[in-house]
Amino acid sequence: xxxxxxxxxxxxxxxxxxxxxxxxxxxxxxxxxxxxxxxxxxxxxxxxxxxxxxxxxxxxxxxxxxxxxxxxxxxxxxxxxxxxxxxxxxxxxxxxxxxxxxxxxxxxxxxxxxxxxxxxxxxxxxxxxxxxxxxxxxxxxxxxxxxxxxxxxxxxxxxxxxxxxxxxxxxxxxxxxxxxxxxxxxxxxxxxxxxxxxxxxxxxxxxxxxxxxxxxxxxxxxxxxxxxxxxxxxxxxxxxxxxxxxxxxxxxxxxxxxxx
Amino acid sequence: xxxxxxxxxxxxxxxxxxxxxxxxxxxxxxxxxxxxxxxxxxxxxxxxxxxxxxxxxxxxxxxxxxxxxxxxxxxxxxxxxxxxxxxxxxxxxxxxxxxxxxxxxxxxxxxxxxxxxxxxxxxxxxxxxxxxxxxxxxxxxxxxxxxxxxxxxxxxxxxxxxxxxxxxxxxxxxxxxxxxxxxxxxxxxxxxxxxxxxxxxxxxxxxxxxxxxxxxxxxxxxxxxxxxxxxxxxxxxxxxxxxxxxxxxxxxxxxxxxxx
Numbered sequence: 001x002x003x004x005x006x007x008x009x010x011x012x013x014x015x016x017x018x019x020x021x022x023x024x025x026x027x028x029x030x031x032x033x034x035x036x037x038x039x040x041x042x043x044x045x046x047x048x049x050x051x052x053x054x055x056x057x058x059x060x061x062x063x064x065x066x067x068x069x070x071x072x073x074x075x076x077x078x079x080x081x082x083x084x085x086x087x088x089x090x091x092x093x094x095x096x097x098x099x100x101x102x103x104x105x106x107x108x109x110x111x112x113x114x115x116x117x118x119x120x121x122x123x124x125x126x127x128x129x130x131x132x133x134x135x136x137x138x139x140x141x142x143x144x145x146x147x148x149x150x151x152x153x154x155x156x157x158x159x160x161x162x163x164x165x166x167x168x169x170x171x172x173x174x175x176x177x178x179x180x181x182x183x184x185x186x187x188x189x190x191x192x193x194x195x196x197x198x199x200x201x202x203x204x205x206x207x208x209x210x211x212x213x214x215x216x217x218x219x220x221x222x223x224x225x226x227x228x229x230x231x232x233x234x235x236x237x238x239x240x241x242x243x244x245x246x247x248x249x250x251x252x253x254x255x256x257x258x259x260x
Numbered sequence: 261x262x263x264x265x266x267x268x269x270x271x272x273x274x275x276x277x278x279x280x281x282x283x284x285x286x287x288x289x290x291x292x293x294x295x296x297x298x299x300x301x302x303x304x305x306x307x308x309x310x311x312x313x314x315x316x317x318x319x320x321x322x323x324x325x326x327x328x329x330x331x332x333x334x335x336x337x338x339x340x341x342x343x344x345x346x347x348x349x350x351x352x353x354x355x356x357x358x359x360x361x362x363x364x365x366x367x368x369x370x371x372x373x374x375x376x377x378x379x380x381x382x383x384x385x386x387x388x389x390x391x392x393x394x395x396x397x398x399x400x401x402x403x404x405x406x407x408x409x410x411x412x413x414x415x416x417x418x419x420x421x422x423x424x425x426x427x428x429x430x431x432x433x434x435x436x437x438x439x440x441x442x443x444x445x446x447x448x449x450x451x452x453x454x455x456x457x458x459x460x461x462x463x464x465x466x467x468x469x470x471x472x473x474x475x476x477x478x479x480x481x482x483x484x485x486x487x488x489x490x491x492x493x494x495x496x497x498x499x500x501x502x503x504x505x506x507x508x509x510x511x512x513x514x515x516x517x518x519x520x
Contacts, residue, residue: 049336052313072341076309079359080340081332084409084417088363092415096393098365099339103348105358105402133358133402140396142365149344155352157344 006138006177007036010166013043014186015245016082025184026086028248030093035138035177037169038097038145040086041162046070046077058121066121066159074159075101078147087145098142102126102150103157105133108165110150110158124150124158126165129172163225167232174236181232181240182248183225189243189256190226192217200243202253206230206260226258233260266398266437267296270426273303274446275505276342285444286346288508290353295398295437297429298357298405300346301422306330306337318381326381326419334419335361338407347405358402362386362410363417365393368425370410370418384410384418386425389432423485427492434496441492441500442508443485449503449516450486452477460503462513466490466520486518493520 009029015021029038047057050073058065066074083099090097102108102124110124137144146169148162163183170179189200190212204212209230212218218226229240241247243255269289275281289298307317310333318325326334343359350357362368362384370384397404406429408422423443430439449460450472464472469490472478478486489500501507503515 075344076336076340078340079344080336080338084335084339084361084363087361088411088415088417091363091366091411091413096366097363098393099359099361099363101344101347101359103344103351103357103359105400106351106356133356133400136396136400136402140365140393140400142393142396151348151351153351155348157348 003176003178004035005033006173006179007032007182008039008166008170008173008179009036009182009184009248010039010041010162011184011245012041012162015184016040016086017043017045021245022089025245026089026093028245030090030095032248034141034143036143037134038086038143039148039162039166039169040082040145041148042074042078042082045082046073049073049077060118063118063120065119066123068122071122071157071159075149075157078149083145083147090143090145096142097145098137099145099147101147101157102160102165105137106130106151106153107133107144107146108150108160108168109153110160111152112156112158122156122158124152124160126150126160126168129169131172131176134169134173135176163228167228167237170232170237171235174238179237181229181237183229183240183242184245184247185242187244188254190218190222200254201256204256204258206233209258229258233258263436263438264295265293266433266439267292267442268299268426268430268433268439269296269442269444269508270299270301270422271444271505272301272422273305275444276300276346277303277305281505282346282349285505286349286353288505290350290355292508294401294403296403297394298346298403299408299422299426299429300342300405301408302334302338302342305342306334309333309337320378323378323380325379326383328382331382331417331419335409335417338409343405343407350403350405356402357405358397359405359407361407361417362420362425365397366390366411366413367393367404367406368410368420368428369413370420371412372416372418382416382418384412384420386410386420386428389429391432391436394429394433395436423488427488427497430492430497431495434498439497441489441497443489443500443502444505444507445502447504448514450478450482460514461516464516464518466493469518489518493518
């Protein structure tokens with residue numbers, strides 16, 4: 001039996017923090033056929049609030065550390081301000097959104113990242129998703145909107161990368177759905193030449209990915225993003241699309257599709 | 261056919277802000293039989309955060325005004341920090357809580373309070389509840405945890421009194437459930453003598469309420485609370501209970517029950 005399609009869309013700070021981009025995105029997302037799920041990152045708002053409250057960003061070896069005060073700020077901004085702005089904005093566009101952190105309905109179970117060289121603090125590595133909760137919401141016609149927070153089941157909220165949450169959701173739901181993962185970011189797709197926005201590579205499969213890696217076309221910040229995408233594809237996610245938010249528009253073709 | 265029982269419990273700042281009281285409450289609430297709903301207020305945390313951010317509390321004629329910056333603070337604290345602390349705490353106690361504002365699943369529809377003598381700002385008067393959403397969540401075995409925020413369906417979040425949200429939920433669900441409303445507050449119940457905590461009146465019906473009103477035993481801060489309770493009872497809520505959080509303990513009898 002053919003599985004129903006499920007779109008999982010991830011947006012980051014570049015969309016959330018720009019009122020025009022956010023409004024355009026909400027229109028596009030609201031018009032996508034259901035079932036669908038939105039995952040949003042945090043952006044600079046949490047850093048701003050932390051600075052206003054005199055909570056410095058803590059970095060060790062260039063990595064951001066989530067100490068207890070930073071976690072409180074993240075919870076306020078991600079689960080509070082950003083999540084409710086998005087949910088209320090989708091409701092205004094007749095999209096029956098419901099905001100969630102990983103603790104809500106025990107949707108995303110995680111554990112605090114074990115301390116090796118670096119203690120990342122209250123950062124969660126995802127153990128799995130709760131299909132019962134998410135299916136119940138989708139079956140009720142609701143549209144889950146996840147912020148980048150999980151919990152450990154023992155009362156502790158944890159900060160978790162939004163890209164990872166999106167791919168874990170797509171993987172965890174692949175048994176029941178034909179899951180397509182959309183990563184919206186600041187570029188129109190994977191570019192053959194970094195400085196040329198017209199050089200979007202429209203399709204990359206696993207073998208072409210190896211070629212692009214060897215040719216050094218995929219490097220730096222794009223590398224972990226692509227690794228995350230192929231991880232999802234190897235775990236039965238049907239398709240991953242990378243590009244501007246406009247890729248959600250029917251008929252738009254200028255973005256990168258990844259398949260195995 | 262007998263309707264299933266549904267407990268709707270409201271807690272305020274006095275419980276939320278005291279770590280020991282909150283932990284005790286979460287234990288008691290987790291042990292209540294489902295279906296059940298929790299509604300929580302805000303407490304002083306929002307005022308504190310506002311002060312830290314240099315956003316002064318705005319009062320007109322002694323009434324709190326919710327201007328745009330205060331609303332942002334309320335969303336961060338109520339829907340973010342407090343709601344997720346409570347949800348994660350309930351999850352740790354095997355209670356499958358799901359945090360909600362009125363915008364989530366369009367659960368609580370409201371309109372901005374019309375300006376008469378005072379412009380209260382972004383304050384919402386509840387128009388109704390969304391039985392479809394709430395029933396879907398309850399049927400999935402989830403335990404809704406509402407913060408004191410609603411929305412207007414046009415993208416605007418609104419600040420709404422938690423007592424009112426609790427009674428609107430109890431009234432709106434009375435068709436499908438035998439709803440019992442529990443208001444936890446800082447006193448063990450309605451007191452015959454304000455200074456004597458042993459003078460709890462255990463049962464008040466509508467005619468006894470009139471007597472107590474005429475005798476001046478119910479006055480001041482208790483008056484709007486009681487009006488709200490009798491409003492709920494007149495709209496088919498089965499029973500309203502007022503007292504300390506310990507009233508949720510099986511066998512505890514020292515609290516006030518209100519009926520028609």
